[in-house]
Amino acid sequence: MAAKESNNYGTEAAPSSVAIIFGVTGLVGREIARRLISKNKWKVYGVARRSESFPIQCPNYHFISCDLLNPEETEKKLSVVQDVTHVFWVTWTGEFPLDSIKSCEQNKAMMSNALNVILTESKALKHVSLQTGMKHYVSLKGPFDAKEVSIYDEKCPRASEGYNFYYVLEDLLKERLAGKVAWSVLRPGLLTGSSNRTLYNVIGCLAIYGAICNHLNLPFVFGGTRECWEEVCIDGSDARLVAEQHIWAATNDEISSRDGQAFNAINGPSFTWKEVWPVLGKKFGAKVPKEMFSNHFWFATAMSDKKKVWHEIVVKEGLLHTEMEDLANWEFLDILFRCPTKMLGTRGKADRLGFTMRCKTSESILYWIDSMREEKLIP
Numbered sequence: 001m002a003a004k005e006s007n008n009y010g011t012e013a014a015p016s017s018v019a020i021i022f023g024v025t026g027l028v029g030r031e032i033a034r035r036l037i038s039k040n041k042w043k044v045y046g047v048a049r050r051s052e053s054f055p056i057q058c059p060n061y062h063f064i065s066c067d068l069l070n071p072e073e074t075e076k077k078l079s080v081v082q083d084v085t086h087v088f089w090v091t092w093t094g095e096f097p098l099d100s101i102k103s104c105e106q107n108k109a110m111m112s113n114a115l116n117v118i119l120t121e122s123k124a125l126k127h128v129s130l131q132t133g134m135k136h137y138v139s140l141k142g143p144f145d146a147k148e149v150s151i152y153d154e155k156c157p158r159a160s161e162g163y164n165f166y167y168v169l170e171d172l173l174k175e176r177l178a179g180k181v182a183w184s185v186l187r188p189g190l191l192t193g194s195s196n197r198t199l200y201n202v203i204g205c206l207a208i209y210g211a212i213c214n215h216l217n218l219p220f221v222f223g224g225t226r227e228c229w230e231e232v233c234i235d236g237s238d239a240r241l242v243a244e245q246h247i248w249a250a251t252n253d254e255i256s257s258r259d260g261q262a263f264n265a266i267n268g269p270s271f272t273w274k275e276v277w278p279v280l281g282k283k284f285g286a287k288v289p290k291e292m293f294s295n296h297f298w299f300a301t302a303m304s305d306k307k308k309v310w311h312e313i314v315v316k317e318g319l320l321h322t323e324m325e326d327l328a329n330w331e332f333l334d335i336l337f338r339c340p341t342k343m344l345g346t347r348g349k350a351d352r353l354g355f356t357m358r359c360k361t362s363e364s365i366l367y368w369i370d371s372m373r374e375e376k377l378i379p
Contacts, residue, residue: 016085016124017041017042017043017085017086017251018042018043018044018045018083018084018085018086018124019032019036019042019043019044019045019084019085019086019087019088020044020045020046020047020081020084020086020087020088020118021033021044021045021046021047021088021090022047022048022068022087022088022089022090022091022114023047023048023089023090023091023092024046024047024048024052024063025046025048025050025052025053025195025197026048026090026091026193026195026197026198027191027192027193027194027195027198027201027239028090028131028188028191028193028239028242028243028246029046029048029088029090029091030054030193030194030195030239031193031239031240031242031243031244032088032090032243032246032247033046033056033061034056034243035243035244035247036247037056037058037060037061040060042060043060043061043062043083044058044060044061044062045061045062045063045064045081045084046061046062046063046064047063047064047065047066047068047077047078047091047114048063048065048066048091048197049065049066049067049068050065050197051063051065053196053197053320054375064077064078064081065077066078068091068110068111068113068114069093069106069109069110069113070113071109071113071116074113074114074116074117075113075116075117078114078117078118078121079117079121081117081118081121081122082121082122082123083122083124084118084121084122084124084125085122085124085125085126085127086125086126086127086128086129086250086251087118087125087127087128087129088129088131088246088250089111089114089128089129089130089131089169090131090246091110092107092110092165093106093107093110094199094200098135098140098164098165099139099140099141099162099163099164100163101163103163103165104163104164104165104168106165107165107168107169108165108168108169108172111169111172111173112172112176115172115176119176125181126181126182127181127182127183127184127250127251127256128173128177128181128182128183128184129183129184129185129186129246129249129250130169130170130173130183130184130185130186131185131186131187131188131242131246131265132166132169132170132185132186132187133166133187133188133189134152134187134188134189134234134235134264134266134343134344134345135164135166135343136158136159136164136166136167136187137150137152137156137159137343137345138159138341138343139159139160139161139162139164140162140341141161141162150342150344151344151345151346152264152343152344152345152346153264153345153346153348153349154187154262154263154264154349170185170260173260174260177258179258179259180258181258182256182257182258183257183258183260183261184249184250184256184257184260184261184262184263185260185261185262185263186242186245186246186249186262186263186264186265187262187263187264187265187345188235188237188242188264188265188266189234189235189236189237189265189266189267189343189344189345190202190234190235190236190237190336190361191237191239191242192236192237192238192239192361192364192365192368193238193239193240193368194239194368194371194372194375194377196320196322196326196327196377199329199332200329200332201327201328201329202332202333202336203365203368203369203372204326204327204328204329204372204377204378205299205327205328205329205330205332205333206280206333206365206369207284207327207369207372207377207378208303208310208324208327208328208378209299209303209328209333210280210281210283210284210285210286211284211310211313211378211379212303212306212309212310212313213281213284213286213287214284214285214286214379215309215312215313216309217287218286218287219286219287219288219289220277220280220281220284220286220287220288220289220292221289221291221292221293221294221297222273222274222277222292222293222294222297222337223294223295223296223297223298223299223302223334223337224273224293224295224334224336224337224338225295225337225338226293226295228273228336228337228338228339229272229273229274229293229337230272230274231272231342232270232271232272232342232344233272233339233342233343233344234336234339234342234343234344235264235266235267235270235343235344235345235361236266236267236271236359236361236364236365237265237266237267238267238359238361238364238367238368239368240359241265241267241357241358241359242265244357245263245265245350245355245357246265248355249261249263249355252354254353255353263349263350263355264345264346264347264349264350265347265350266345266347267358267359267360267361267364268347268358268359268360269358269359269360269361270344270361271360271361271362273337274292274293275362276361276362276365277292278292279362279366280365283366283369298334299330299333299334299337300330300331300333300334303324303328303330304330306324307323307324310323310324313379316379317379318376319376319377319378319379320375320376320377322377327377327378
């Protein structure tokens, strides 16, 4: 197993605990729902704009399809939810670039619409858990100093350049909860999980790329910068670990804070793509060349004409019907493998306060590939 889990959260949740998960079809949202339901002490509402591809069958689980950008629809759909004790916000809209005013405005509108209903209807609300990410600590606008490597902890100041909707959502929670309800913020790194409802799904990208390389007998090469290939540049965050940390932070009375608590949510051990890449190639049955690194290979360019190839693979392997863009975002993969700054954090705070679950990122990646295979999303 890639993960070593611990469920020693201090005070256990009461049987009357009721969760609402915004973004339940995403990488982490699905895992939060599964874990809460398995504890047999929770009633769970799952909210997403699009319907579930893999519906959760459980009498204590209720799915709500809702466009949170529509205030009238949000009020209508959520007004029936009056018993919520815990909110998990693991959703966002990526219609506009992340470092833009429009992104800030839309993500704020989504949370505002939901809070307007929840704070009015749910009188027993105890905790709100927000998920953002390690991009909290950096601005993709630059400037970048390749020689400067920072290991970020939760006390690091916000980046001063550009816009970041993470800050907007934190500030909104502080304002709307006004010291009356406890809240926490989790900041994962590169998320690994299984979903066909996620815009930035690295496992989906890697799996489709590997499947196409296998199908066409193409070399399984890494396209990016030498630094991203050889050096530790980003922390991995297994969706199982992040989900468990959400629950830990939301249900542990000893660390609960009405002023807000921030936690990096990362696996622990570091990794490089250079060490992972040949293992991935073997996993996909692809041809791994002696020289795996290429600074000139761009995924968005190489995969731009491969939609029909993916359709062929889906039919040949009897997979769940998906379009290539449902699982893979090639522009995201190019940005990830050419990121000019490092996003590395410490998990010292979570460790110190008793969250002991850890994962090895290479094993996490293999686990989620197998999971997507079991769901017939990839060959």
